[in-house]
Amino acid sequence: MSTFSQFQLSSELQQAVSNMGFEEATPIQAKAIPIALTGKDVIGQAQTGTGKTTAFGLPMIEKVDRHDRSIQGIVLAPTRELAIQVAEELNRLGQVKGIRTLPIYGGQEISRQIRALKNKPQLIAATPGRLLDHISRRTIRLNQIQTVVLDEADEMLNMGFIEDIEKILDSIHSEYQTLLFSATMPERIRTLANKFMNDPEIVRVKAKTMTVSNIDQTYIEVREKQKFDVFCSLLDIQSPELAIVFGRTKKRVDELVEGLIKRGYSAEGIHGDLTQKKRDQVIRMFKQQRIDIMVATDVAARGLDISGVSHVYNFDIPQDPESYVHRIGRTGRAGKTGIAVTLVTPRELDHLKTIEQVTRKTIVRKPIPTIEDVVFGNKKATIQQIMNTIDEGDFQAYKKSAENLLEDIDSVTLLSACLKIMTKEPDHTPVVLTEVPPLHVKKKKRFSGGQGRRKDSRNNQKRYDDKPKYGNRKRSNRRRKNG
Known part of the structure; x- marks a missing residue:
């Protein structure tokens, strides 16, 4: 069992984690965070819903200089929904430290994103096509990047974004740490890792299956x-x-x-x-x-x-x-x-x-249970309590009083009155709880037409990521050097 207090995070991040209600780290967090905090590249193999965003978010935010208003980290995600949700969680993790994350994705007016970029976010959560568009417009510059995260890399491969990712990584002119997370590790993802990562540490987490059936x-x-x-x-x-x-x-x-x-x-x-x-x-x-x-x-x-x-x-x-x-x-x-x-x-x-x-x-x-359900449940509990008392036989001291009552009142009326007194009425005493932020998970996008996913469909990429065309764009062969 690993708790977040064991990771020696800054006080701001400890407070942020506490505010979000996280005490115990998930398996992928327990394995990935200590390594990522050292600055090493990490390949994390884990399913959706295992806490990956916090696993890469905490080390990335820990490195960010709050006084430097340039973009210092990017997260690449396959869909706009995931980019938005990653940005939301990173904003919660970075709130105490004062680190802001902006989601960048296709389908939203680019002029609106350009205006938002003028507020100088330190982190970007983006879909590949829209990020390339901003790079070509020079509205996003990647010369101060310290951390690059590839989230759900196999999904980005399935959606035909690997070439875009390579273009983005080639355009970064600073030394940076790479954190790659993927549920599966197909050959193309391994090739990408070999090209753009420096001696990455691999952490794997297998999801536990349900072992209880009763x-x-x-x-x-x-x-x-x-x-x-x-x-x-x-x-x-x-x-x-x-x-x-x-x-x-x-x-x-x-x-x-x-x-x-x-x-x-x-x-x-x-x-x-x-x-x-x-x-x-x-x-x-x-x-x-x-x-x-x-x-x-x-x-x-x-x-x-x-x-x-x-x-x-x-x-x-x-x-x-x-x-x-x-x-x-x-x-x-x-x-x-x-x-x-x-x-x-x-x-x-x-x-x-x-x-x-x-x-x-x-x-x-x-x-949601109704008032009638509650009253019925309370009656049932009261009757069960009476039957248990009868089985135990511990009621002799009350028999004389019962006999006296039955001289003037019929048994059904008497028992009905007893049930009314004993049955707990619904209690509506006001109780106010502090709201806990809801958890998020990626919504899968579905392609129309029943054709399923096509690995390299430019039409599908256009629809989901507003992907620009880069017909004659020169591709840099620059790779990150070992630091």
């Missing part, structure tokens, strides 16, 4: 502001014996615990800021079922071995598929069936699909 996995699409009310409704309907709830940040965990207690639930939280003594105390209370709900961050829940967990709730969707597998694996143990529910905002649906693809498991969509 977990009922569902998700509910819900707006961020609705999350807590929907979550409380689920608790009332499902009446978990023992539940672990995962939040993305320490602050989120504290707020969830406070909100749950306000609404009458028995809950405690664990996260990295707690002392070991307090953490042990909460885990002991949970194991002894003195509390029903334990709220945790991913890091705090690592290594927990607690039997009898009936439900796992992802209040915040995890940042990568492997974390999802670890989370839900807390239930469904020892041959028992477990239930895992994930709350997903509309902007996170693509991230959920990535988790499904990597884990090769369908996560079933469920509707």
Whole structure:
């Protein structure tokens, strides 16, 4: 297990990572970041949704001089959607340090991008064709580049962009570090790496497949502001014996615990800021079922071995598929069936699909529960509580009072009144949570006409990247020298 605090990042980046709610590094981040921070070239082989943007973003931003307003790093991406999403994440990572990233892509008016470039961003996330257009217009100059990232290189190969990438790399006249990320490593990508990279270190991460089959996995699409009310409704309907709830940040965990207690639930939280003594105390209370709900961050829940967990709730969707597998694996143990529910905002649906693809498991969509569902669930829980009491036989002291009541009231009326008193009514005590930024994942572009992807289609490139023609443009054979 690697945490971001182990990477010896600057205080600004540590704060940015904390603000985004990241504590534990994903496998590709744990392997790639320490190497990239040394300045070495890196080839990272990992699937989409494994945290690659942070893996190359942190080392790139760490090197940027905030006082130098020239472009110091570029990320090349196959689609405009990915370029935009990479820029969004880099802006969050660079916010505390004051590093700005601008997305550059076809389909947007180039004059608008030229105006935006006058604000002097230090980083660019671009599609190859549009970046070449800016280079030819001299609206983007690459003479101060320190880092070049090739994101999803195999996708750029499939879309016929490798020649464009070579032209871009040939046009860079400074010494720079290259970070290449790709799910697969076809021969053409290896050739590109041999030509433009200096003795790269290769890191590989294989996505873990789902190994648990006895977990009922569902998700509910819900707006961020609705999350807590929907979550409380689920608790009332499902009446978990023992539940672990995962939040993305320490602050989120504290707020969830406070909100749950306000609404009458028995809950405690664990996260990295707690002392070991307090953490042990909460885990002991949970194991002894003195509390029903334990709220945790991913890091705090690592290594927990607690039997009898009936439900796992992802209040915040995890940042990568492997974390999802670890989370839900807390239930469904020892041959028992477990239930895992994930709350997903509309902007996170693509991230959920990535988790499904990597884990090769369908996560079933469920509707937002209604008030009627909640009341029914509470009634069901009350009836079960009564039946358990009957089975235990621990009610003899109340028999005389019951007999006296039955002299004047029929049994159905009496039992109905008891059910009304015992049944928990929906609680709408106001609870305000700090909003956690949604996670993003690339949206795949589809070509029209049902023809699938063509490797070197200039028409498709034009449509997706507004690719300019460079018929007589001289190609430089300049290569980066070893520094």
